[in-house]
Amino acid sequence: MPRKGYMCLNVPQAVYERIKEEADKRGSTISSLAEQVILENLETQELMKEYGPFLSYVDNSENTIFINDWRLQRIAAVRIQEKQDGSVSLFCELDQSENCVHVGFVFALPKFYKILKEKGIKPRSIR
Numbered sequence: 001m002p003r004k005g006y007m008c009l010n011v012p013q014a015v016y017e018r019i020k021e022e023a024d025k026r027g028s029t030i031s032s033l034a035e036q037v038i039l040e041n042l043e044t045q046e047l048m049k050e051y052g053p054f055l056s057y058v059d060n061s062e063n064t065i066f067i068n069d070w071r072l073q074r075i076a077a078v079r080i081q082e083k084q085d086g087s088v089s090l091f092c093e094l095d096q097s098e099n100c101v102h103v104g105f106v107f108a109l110p111k112f113y114k115i116l117k118e119k120g121i122k123p124r125s126i127r
């Protein structure tokens, strides 16, 4: 029985095992990881629906990816930051933020993962 204020969610066994594997790697619980991933994903999708048409990839150099923001008529420089624990985070120079639409856009860009691969970065986790 779920705790008060909580609901059960059924997922196929393969999905459960995939989440469990990732949770173990991160030292997290299955529930909190699933909650975090699902909510982040939904929020990113909502943001992308709203802002996606105004954003486009321009170029990349060194550890920076340049995104054109048509709405602001500005270029956002999003810096790839490698942390000592092997994780990767993104920092938007324009917003001075790790959590803006430009960062969300870069995480959604297949090109971003190609760039990481080219640089030989194999992030154990992306935050």
Ligand SMILES: [Zn+2]
Pocket (backbone or CB within 6 Å): 076, 092, 093, 094, 095, 096, 097, 100, 101, 102, 103
């Ligand atoms: Zn930004």
